[in-house]
Amino acid sequence: MFITLLALEYLxxxxxxxxxxxxxxxxKVLKSHPHLVKPGMLxxxxxxxxxxVKSKEVSTQCQSSVIC
Amino acid sequence: MTEQKxxxxxxxxxxxxxxxxxxxxxxxxxxxxxxxxxxxxNPIVEESLFQISTNPHYTAEVPKFExxxxxxxxxPHIFTDITEEYILDQAASSSxxxxxxxxxVAWFCTNCxxxxxxxxxxxxxxxxxxxHAFCTLLTxxxxxSKPINVAAPTIMREKEAREVYALLKxxxxxxxxxxxxAQERAAAESSTLSTxxxxxxxxxxxxxxxxxxxxxxxxRPPSSxxxxxxxxxxxxxxxxxLLTGVVDPEFxxxxxxxxxxxxxxxxxxxDRFPTPLERLLWQASSLVVTCSGLAEVVAISLGGWLVExxxxxxxxxxKLMVLMIMAIAFAHILASGFLIVESFRQLSFLDSAAYQxxxxxxxxxxxx
Numbered sequence: 001m002f003i004t005l006l007a008l009e010y011l012x013x014x015x016x017x018x019x020x021x022x023x024x025x026x027x028k029v030l031k032s033h034p035h036l037v038k039p040g041m042l043x044x045x046x047x048x049x050x051x052x053v054k055s056k057e058v059s060t061q062c063q064s065s066v067i068c
Numbered sequence: 069m070t071e072q073k074x075x076x077x078x079x080x081x082x083x084x085x086x087x088x089x090x091x092x093x094x095x096x097x098x099x100x101x102x103x104x105x106x107x108x109x110n111p112i113v114e115e116s117l118f119q120i121s122t123n124p125h126y127t128a129e130v131p132k133f134e135x136x137x138x139x140x141x142x143x144p145h146i147f148t149d150i151t152e153e154y155i156l157d158q159a160a161s162s163s164x165x166x167x168x169x170x171x172x173v174a175w176f177c178t179n180c181x182x183x184x185x186x187x188x189x190x191x192x193x194x195x196x197x198x199x200h201a202f203c204t205l206l207t208x209x210x211x212x213s214k215p216i217n218v219a220a221p222t223i224m225r226e227k228e229a230r231e232v233y234a235l236l237k238x239x240x241x242x243x244x245x246x247x248x249x250a251q252e253r254a255a256a257e258s259s260t261l262s263t264x265x266x267x268x269x270x271x272x273x274x275x276x277x278x279x280x281x282x283x284x285x286x287x288r289p290p291s292s293x294x295x296x297x298x299x300x301x302x303x304x305x306x307x308x309x310l311l312t313g314v315v316d317p318e319f320x321x322x323x324x325x326x327x328x329x330x331x332x333x334x335x336x337x338x339d340r341f342p343t344p345l346e347r348l349l350w351q352a353s354s355l356v357v358t359c360s361g362l363a364e365v366v367a368i369s370l371g372g373w374l375v376e377x378x379x380x381x382x383x384x385x386x387k388l389m390v391l392m393i394m395a396i397a398f399a400h401i402l403a404s405g406f407l408i409v410e411s412f413r414q415l416s417f418l419d420s421a422a423y424q425x426x427x428x429x430x431x432x433x434x435x436x
Contacts, residue, residue, distance in 0.1 A: 007404065008203040009329035009361075015210040016321045022092035022213075025136060029087050032141045036148060038088030040213065 085148035087140070089213035094155050094222075095136050097214070100147060101128040101221035102233040102294075128223055131236070134290040139232060142280055142287065146229045150222055160217030170208055173201045182426040184335070189422050192336050192350070192411035199332035206328065227275075234272035236289050243288065246273035254281045319369070323362045326400070330358025333407060342417045350410055353403035360400040367392045 030037045039047055094100065131139065139146065180198045183190055190198075224233075238246055249270060280286035333354040341347035371389045375381075 007401075008200050008207075009325040009357075012203050012207050012210075012328065013321050013325040013361075015207045016325065017318060018093065018096055018214070019210045020317050020321070021096045021133065022089055025092045025095060025133075025140065026087070026089065028137050029092075029140050029144065033087075033144050036085060036087045036144055038086035038152075040089050 085145065086152070087144060087148050088152060090152045090155055090215060091147060091150075093211075093214040094218075095140075095147065096133070097218075098130040099155065099215070099218060099221050100136075100150070101130050101223055102229065102236075103128055103223045103225050128221060129233075129294040130221065131294060132290070135236060135294070138287070138289050143228070143232045143276065146224055146226070146232055149226065150224075155215050155218075155222070158218045158220075158222075159215035166208060166212065170205065173205050173208075176201045177205065179426060180335075186426050188424055188426060189339065189419065190335060191418055191422050192339065192407075192414040195333060195336040195339075196407060196411040198335070199329055202332055203325075203329050231272045231276035234269045235276040236294075237269060238273050238289075242267070242270050242273065246270045246277055247286070249274035250277035250281055253278055319365045323365045326361035327358050330354055330360075333357065339414075340417070340419060342414060346410060346413075349406060353406045353410075356399050356403035357407065360396050360403075364393060364396050367396065 026037060177198060180190060180194055183194075235243075235246065245267075253274065277286060333350075337351060337354070339347075339350075341350065367389065371385045371392075375385050
C-alpha cells in the first residue's frame with residue numbers, strides 16, 4: 001500500500017488490470033448465463049434510451065412518451 | 069391472478085439473482101471464500117464467523133481466477149445468492165463520497181486548465197499535483213463499482229457452497245468416486261441414497277456433480293484451485309492468466325499507466341526553473357517516467373524473442389532481464405523522486421504571476 005501511495009501509476013496499473021479481470025469474468029457469465037448479468041451503469045443507460053427509442057409508446061415526431 | 073401469485077411474482081422480481089460488476093470486482097479481489105478444510109474427513113459444521121480466528125483447524129480459502137470462472141459457469145447461484153446490497157454494505161465508501169472526491173479532483177484539473185488558457189504560469193507543484201489528480205480521477209472511474217475497504221471476505225457456508233468446495237478439493241480418485249455416486253443417485257432419482265464410499269467430502273462433491281449430470285461428461289474443475297490466504301482482498305492479487313491473445317493486456321497497462329502519469333509533467337516543459345540544469349533534469353525525468361513502462365515491455369518482449377530465436381540461452385537472458393528491469397525501475401523511482409523534490413524546491417523561486425488566481429474555476433463548487 002505504501003508503494004501505491006508513492007507510485008500512483010502503479011495503483012492505476014492495478015486498477016485497470018482488476019477492471020479487465022472483472023470484465024473477463026462478466027463476459028464468461030454473459031456467455032453461459034446471460035439472464036444473470038446485470039448491466040453496468042453506462043450499459044443500463046444505453047438500454048433505457050434504446051428501449052425508449054424503440055418503444056411503440058412514443059410519438060414519432062418528438063420521441064417523447066405519449067400521454068393517454 | 070390470485071394474491072399469492074402476485075406476491076410471489078413481486079418477490080421474484082425483487083430478489084432476482086444477478087451478477088454485475090460489483091460481484092465481479094468482489095470475486096476478483098478475493099471477497100468470496102470457502103471455509104475448510106476437509107483433512108482427515110473433518111466434517112464442516114455450522115459455526116459463527118468469529119470462530120474462524122480461534123479455531124486453528126479451519127481456514128478460509130479464496131478461489132483462483134480459473135476456479136471463479138468454473139464456478140460461475142456451473143454453479144453461479146452460490147455467488148448470486150449473496151446480494152449486491154450485502155456486498156456494498158461491507159464497503160467503507162459510498163457513491164456519494166466517491167462523487168465528492170471526483171468533483172474536488174476535477175475542480176483542481178479545471179483550475180490548472182484555466183490557468184494555462186489564461187496564460188498564467190503553472191508551478192511545478194501544481195503540475196505534480198495535477199498528475200496525481202489525473203491518475204486518481206482515472207483510478208476512481210475504473211474502480212467505480214469496486215467495493216472498497218472491505219475488511220474480511222464473505223465466507224460461503226451454505227450447503228450448496230460446501231458441496232462445490234468439496235468438489236474443488238477432490239483428488240482425481242475422489243472425483244471419480246463422486247461422479248460414480250452422483251450417477252448412481254441420478255439413476256435412483258433420489259439424493260438421499262446412502263453413501264457407499266464413506267467420505268463426507270465425496271458425498272458432498274457428488275451432490276454438486278448431480279447438478280451437472282444431464283451432461284454426459286461434466287467438466288472437471290481446474291487442477292489448482294485456491295490462492296494463498298495472504299492474497300485475500302489485496303490489490304492486484306490476480307493476473308490476467310486466462311487471457312490468450314496476440315498482445316497481453318498486462319503489457320498494455322504496464323506501458324500506458326506511466327505514460328498517463330508522466331505526460332502531465334510535460335506541461336512544465338517551458339516553465340521557469342531556478343537553474344538551466346534543473347530544467348534539463350526535469351525534462352529528462354519526465355521522459356524517463358513516461359517511457360519507463362514502455363521500455364520495460366520492450367525489454368521483456370525482446371528477451372522473449374531472443375530466447376525463442378535461440379540467440380541467447382534462457383538462463384543468461386533471465387539474468388539480463390532481471391538486471392534491465394531493476395535498472396528501469398531504479399531510474400523510474402529516481403526520476404519520480406526528483407520530480408517531487410524539484411516541485412517543492414521551485415516554490416522559493418516563483419514569480420508574482422504564479423500567485424494570481426484564474427477566474428473560471430471560481431464558479432465551480434469546491435472545498436479549499
